[in-house]
Amino acid sequence: MVLNRVTYRRRLSYNTKSNKVHLTKTPGGKLVYHYATKKTQITKCGDCKGGLRGIPAVRPTKLATLSKRVKTVSRIYGGTKCSGCVRSRIIRAFLIEEQKIVAKVLKAQASRK
Numbered sequence: 391m392v393l394n395r396v397t398y399r400r401r402l403s404y405n406t407k408s409n410k411v412h413l414t415k416t417p418g419g420k421l422v423y424h425y426a427t428k429k430t431q432i433t434k435c436g437d438c439k440g441g442l443r444g445i446p447a448v449r450p451t452k453l454a455t456l457s458k459r460v461k462t463v464s465r466i467y468g469g470t471k472c473s474g475c476v477r478s479r480i481i482r483a484f485l486i487e488e489q490k491i492v493a494k495v496l497k498a499q500a501s502r503k
Contacts, residue, residue, distance in 0.1 A: 394421055396413065396421050396422065396423055397423075398411070398423060399422070399423055399425075400425070407428070408428070409425075410425070410426045410428075411423040411424060411425055411426060412424055412426060427449070428449065430447040430448055430449055431447060432445075432447040433445045433447070433469070435470075435471050435472040435475055436470050436471055436475075437471055437472075437475040438472060438474070438475055440472055442463075442469065442470075442472055443472075444463045445460075445461060445462070445463070445469060446460065467479075
């Protein structure tokens, strides 16, 4: 009869989120636990909460080791906002400025009369 008891290989002895394992059979026929890494989340846009393209989905510790050019996109708000949200911000700012100019012109015309 084969004894199939398997114990954790690290010190943490509780079934927590950070201690997920799966059984693997070694070439020698032994059953051992292999530790699973946590799944990563894609970086999200600050406005629309959609996924950002061009930025790797890695764990925070790995993200700290990556260079800046890998973590950002060469655009204003690159790495924090998606292109659609940046475009809408620019258009909104432009229209607000245009509206101010129109209001100023109308006020000047009203004062002339």
